[in-house]
Amino acid sequence: MMTQVIVVNGGSSSGKSGIIRCLQAVLPDPWLALGTDTLVEAMPASMRASDGGIGFAADGKVSVGPEFRALEAAWIEGIAAMARAGARIVVDEVFLGGPYSQQRWRKALEGLRVLWVGVRCEATVAAGRELARGDRTRGMAASQADAVHHGVTYDLEVDTTHTEAMECARAIAARVD
């Protein structure tokens, strides 16, 4: 049975998106890449700064409210439905809720063949890359580096601290049926 969904979880500036673009390039079939950033982008601008929506504190802490969670739940159902309808999907995620976030996805993806991938990066290195990118709230990288992996289980973990995105992508691709 072939892999239908690849869920990639990692902190901000851990290098997930770069790995996913490489993965799309090395996998022979076309895969859709969708994730938290897509969802946040799809929300009303006002939700990016409201109590019910998503907040980015000055120290990089991200908090999400009940309206965000409600839309996210429907979003996850929709991604699962796309996969069931035949699209192969790489999900670019930040498990702010750790095992609870994974459980939400696990339930929605039930019956689908999923590869769970963790992307790690040492907090100080990720913080440096966050600064080098220049388009992210500072502090997110350090705040999320370890937290998003607590209590989460994977089929495969990669670490971008000393490994290039392409090499990580090849390691993941080798596990895709």
Next chain:
Amino acid sequence: MMTQVIVVNGGSSSGKSGIIRCLQAVLPDPWLALGTDTLVEAMPASMRASDGGIGFAADGKVSVGPEFRALEAAWIEGIAAMARAGARIVVDEVFLGGPYSQQRWRKALEGLRVLWVGVRCEATVAAGRELARGDRTRGMAASQADAVHHGVTYDLEVDTTHTEAMECARAIAARVD
């Protein structure tokens, strides 16, 4: 029964996205905005230039191949599932296939309460705005201005030639239950 999906169809540079951002601001509930641009962005970079994917000719004509259509079909199913799971969604679409495109959406959205909106803009005005935006392949606006509306039926049409995005958004919002 409340409106669950708003499908907004119009040519490139007709002003759909601006209307949709205004719509998200004036509607009291949070609505997700998803569309063709989101889908294209989610595809592998290689599909943006391949025979099976999506092509942008020098004259602005857009063509899509079988691999694009396959992913798009699953994408549409997924959007419908998100709506059924409770998210209110504005779909930002370009019906390159006219009534056939609408029929695909109509079938996927069966049972959901949908508001169909057409966004028109005179071809020469849209072409000028395309140039003013500076980030689109030239010729798309003129090539799509009328073509995407042929054979398509709407609950409501707005025209951005002489009407601001905000005013169009208010007209649409007035029709949302």
Next chain:
Amino acid sequence: MMTQVIVVNGGSSSGKSGIIRCLQAVLPDPWLALGTDTLVEAMPASMRASDGGIGFAADGKVSVGPEFRALEAAWIEGIAAMARAGARIVVDEVFLGGPYSQQRWRKALEGLRVLWVGVRCEATVAAGRELARGDRTRGMAASQADAVHHGVTYDLEVDTTHTEAMECARAIAARVD
């Protein structure tokens, strides 16, 4: 003597950048477009939120500090030098200081042939377009719409409230020698 610099002044979301892209397309020679946005982008990220740099208040008011002004003064000298070295330049400006801002440019551009252009847009219309763009701090459009023109003198004024960017560009181009 041919026009060497076109200084375009207008509030945020008045449509200056769109007009300038059209202007670059209709003018037979290649013109460089440089402006406040280029300068802000070139500054350290930390200056976009510091007392000495540039601040964007929640109500859309923009304030600039002494470090910003110092870099800006050198920037203006540099643009003038580019024009003297033969590049034809369109300057995309927001005269937050009104006549004082104009005087700074006037002094730096002394000896060069300059066309001064004002871009107006009714405050409510500009505010709607700001919302439709979705990538600007809300309130800037309304706050700057009239203020940036107080005490400033022009060779030519255009108004985007009811006129397309391309038409404004053609009116400006007709005044370029």
Next chain:
Amino acid sequence: MMTQVIVVNGGSSSGKSGIIRCLQAVLPDPWLALGTDTLVEAMPASMRASDGGIGFAADGKVSVGPEFRALEAAWIEGIAAMARAGARIVVDEVFLGGPYSQQRWRKALEGLRVLWVGVRCEATVAAGRELARGDRTRGMAASQADAVHHGVTYDLEVDTTHTEAMECARAIAARVD
């Protein structure tokens, strides 16, 4: 005498821009970052695809024509004038012409205190990062990796193949007076 200009030369996807953002963060004074990308962005859209302008071939080769060179010469004069007027500037460059490119800058910056920095990255690693970024013409990284350094002399060289942007920035900052 204090350093007035830092010229950073390296191929596409070698990591120059990330290093420069880190450099702006670690240097105590505010430095402006300006470069080839700023110049290309300032040009008319039509020049990005014309014989006289700048061309990006399918294999990643970049070619520039006489109109590009003329605007570039004025641009370089302008940057030098900004530095003479007191702005401290980091120049983000790709010496497509190798020593001839450096000579052009050297002449324009005469009398100014300049730090010349080379940013190297192994071609295969740079090509992988180009793919991971997803927003660049493929092939540029490999094509430029070594070529832009031929015949160019530096005060300092850094190599991003195995060194983070922040660490490179610190090494450069240590040489700034």
